[in-house]
Amino acid sequence: MDMDSVIGRQRVSPRRKPVHLNPPAPAPRNRTVPVRGRLSLFTRGRFSRFPLVGAAKGSDGPGSTPRAAAPRPGHSARTAGIAAAAVVAALLSLGAAGGIPARYRAPARVVLHEEPSSREILSRFVSPELGDETDGGPGFEMPPLPVTLAVSTYVVRPGDALSSIAARHGVNLDTLISMNGITDARRIRAGTRLRIPNLSGIVHVVARGESVGSLASRYGVSPTALLDANDLGSAVIRPGQTLFIPGARMSATDLKKALGELVAWPVRGPLSSYFGYRPNPFTGIRQFHNAIDIVAPEGTPVRSAMDGRVADTGYNAIYGNYVILTHPEGYQTLYGHLSKVSVKRGASVQQGTILGAVGTTGYSTGPHLHFSVFKKGSAVDPLKLLK
Structure with missing residues (x-):
């Protein structure tokens, strides 16, 4: 058997120059390069400019293994660059889709401050996406730390005043008065020991029916702050229990009373009669006098001793022309x-408002002011309240 009978009249394709992966110059449009043999079917038309994968430069004969085309120099670097660009594009698309927060920036390093603040550490290092407090944005608001009452002692020095002591320790004046149960600040002397709290507030003794919620609502503080200040483990309180109400203030009446400023002199002058029993100036019979008589020239302005409201005005056979005022905390004053x-009935007055003028109308021995103070209907010695 000879070779011609095996291969017949098949024509062996001559060896051709290999086709490059990226030709240096693209062929003109619609121009094809015909290839003889079996490769011509795949290299016509639209595929004429692209090599076949694994295409051989030629063959040495039937059954021979084709030789792969050698890659063009620089192909590996170009492929690596394209792959890196694809990875970056994939990461960016993943961030835009919500896979990785696009705004997230990991801190370069964590710096521990000398005085670490849990608020700063939490907001800047644990949750950087919440923003930095110092960048002007909304940031992250941490709740205030709980404060528990702590008390120190201060000994009053010569020349000290309650207001200066309170300012020196960073608390309100009424806090100092309430904490020490001061009823008359004028009696504080050098050597007096005062209790100084670490925060402003007042002392309150729990009454029957009161609760943490009602006290918080009454004084305008949060129940949590009240519990924290008193270091209470539960909201159960009992009558007679002493609590410190943080941030609360004394009423203006109680503060003025403690400072000796609750009642101001309605008129200045010598006293002709005091509060208590005395002989009646007309009959000589010993009677109780529920006021003080202040002598002053007729026509001298008479001023309101306290803030309040005009409850009544008129004429009485004993007191002559009179004015009665009502005040907070159940106080009333009478000017006769x-x-x-x-002034007219129903008008509001401030301490020092002119109510009328000194006279001698009614049951009187001469120009003077009959001045009475009542607390919840009972007469009180004005001299104990006048500043």
């Missing part, structure tokens, strides 16, 4: 023997 009345 006036020569004239300058």
Whole structure:
């Protein structure tokens, strides 16, 4: 058997130059390079410019293994660059889709401050996506730390005043008064030991029916702050229990009373009669006098001793022209023997408002002011309240 009978009349394709992966110059449009043999079917038309994978430069004969085309120099570097660009694009698309927060920036390093703040550490290092407090944005608001009452002692020095002591320790004046149960600040002397709290507030004794919620609502503080200040493990309180109400203030009446400023002199002058029993100036019979008589020239302005409201005005056979005022905390004041009345019923007055003028109307021996103070209907010695 000879070779011609095996291969017949098949024509062996001559060896051709290999086709490059990226030709240096693209062929003109619609121009094809015909290839003889079996490869011509795949290299016509639209595929004429692209090599076949694994295409051989030629063959040495039937059954021979084709030789792969050698890659063009620089192909490996170009492929690596394209792959890196693809990875970056994939990461960016993943961030835009929400896979990785696009705004997230990991801190370069964590710096521990000398005085670490849990608020700063949490907001800047644990949750950087919440923003930095110092960048002007909304940031992250941490709740205030709980504060528990702590008390120190201060000994009053010569020349000290309650207001200066309170300012020196960073608390309100009424806090100092309430904490020490001061009823008359004028009696504080050098050597007195004062209890100084570490925060402003007042002392409250729990009454029957009161609760943490009602006290918080009454004084305008949060129940949590009240519990924290008193280091209470539960909201159960009992009558008679002493609590410190953080941030609460004394009423203006109680503060003025403690400072000796609750009642101001309605008129200045010598006293002709005091509060208590005395002989009646007309009959000589010993009677109780529920006021003080202040001598002053007729026509001298009479001023309101306290803030309040005009409850009544008129004329009485004993007190002559009179004015009655009502005040907070159940106080009332009476001004008698006036020569004239300058206010009307229902009007609001401030301490020092002119009510009328000194006179001698009614049951009187001469120009003077009959001045009475009542607390919840009972007469009180004005001298104990006047500043």
